[in-house]
Amino acid sequence: xxxxxxxATPITVLIADDQAMVRQGFGALLAxxxxxxxxxxxxxxxxxxxxxxxxxxxxxxxxxxMPEMNGLDAARHILAGRTDPPTRVLMLTTxxxxxxxxxxxxxxxxxxxxxxxxxxxxxxxxxxxxDGQALLAPTVTRRLIADVTRRRSPRRGRDRAxxxxxxxxxxxxxxxxxxxxxxxxxxxxxxxxxTVKTHVGKVLGKLNLRDRAQAVVLAxxxxxxxxx
Numbered sequence: 407x408x409x410x411x412x413x414a415t416p417i418t419v420l421i422a423d424d425q426a427m428v429r430q431g432f433g434a435l436l437a438x439x440x441x442x443x444x445x446x447x448x449x450x451x452x453x454x455x456x457x458x459x460x461x462x463x464x465x466x467x468x469x470x471x472m473p474e475m476n477g478l479d480a481a482r483h484i485l486a487g488r489t490d491p492p493t494r495v496l497m498l499t500t501x502x503x504x505x506x507x508x509x510x511x512x513x514x515x516x517x518x519x520x521x522x523x524x525x526x527x528x529x530x531x532x533x534x535x536x537d538g539q540a541l542l543a544p545t546v547t548r549r550l551i552a553d554v555t556r557r558r559s560p561r562r563g564r565d566r567a568x569x570x571x572x573x574x575x576x577x578x579x580x581x582x583x584x585x586x587x588x589x590x591x592x593x594x595x596x597x598x599x600x601t602v603k604t605h606v607g608k609v610l611g612k613l614n615l616r617d618r619a620q621a622v623v624l625a626x627x628x629x630x631x632x633x634x
Contacts, residue, residue: 416443417536420463422454422480423447423498424472428521432467435525442532451475455483462489464536468515470499478510485514485616494535512623514616539587539618568628570612576630578605582618583625 448454452474497518592599
C-alpha cells in the first residue's frame, strides 16, 4: 500500500450523510490528515450523486440510510459512471449486519465501515480504499458476508462461472474471500507478492469483477467459500 506520507497529491473525499454532526465530525477528522482533503459533503443520496459527478472525489463516504435517495441507490449511480480515475465508495452504517451493505459490495462498493469505528480505523479505511483495495480485512466485514450468505443458497450458475479459473486462481480467490491481503496470500502460498497481484488481476479480469469486494461476494455466492 502507498505510504501516506509519500503521497504526491492528497486523497480527495466526499462525505454523504443526513446528519450534519456526522459530516462535520468526520470532515474535521479527515481534513486534519496531511494526505487527505475533504472537498465536499451531501445531506442526501441525490445530492451525493450530483456532487460526486461534479467533484469527482477519490472516495465517497456513503451513509446507507438517507432521504431523497438511499445510499445503495446513490452508490449504484456513482459506480455506474466508471470515472477515470475511479471514484471509490465506502459505505457507512450503524449496523454490523445489513443486507443493504452486502448488496452494495455486489454493486462494486469497496467495503463498509461502522459509524462508531475508532478514528484511526476511519482514516485507514479511506487510505485503503483510495489505494484501490477493498476494505475486507476487519472481522465484522467477513461476519456480515458470512451471515448474509448463510441465509441464501448458492446462486445457480454462479459456481460454473468459476470454471474459467485455473486451480491456482481459484485458490487465490478463496483466500481473498477469507480476508487475506496480497502479502498474506503470498506467505500462505510461498510465492512472491507480485505473483499474487498477477493472479488477482487475472481472477478479476476473467470473472469481469470490479474489485476484490465483488470477488468476495462471488466466492460466497458460488459456494467456493462456505460461511462458518
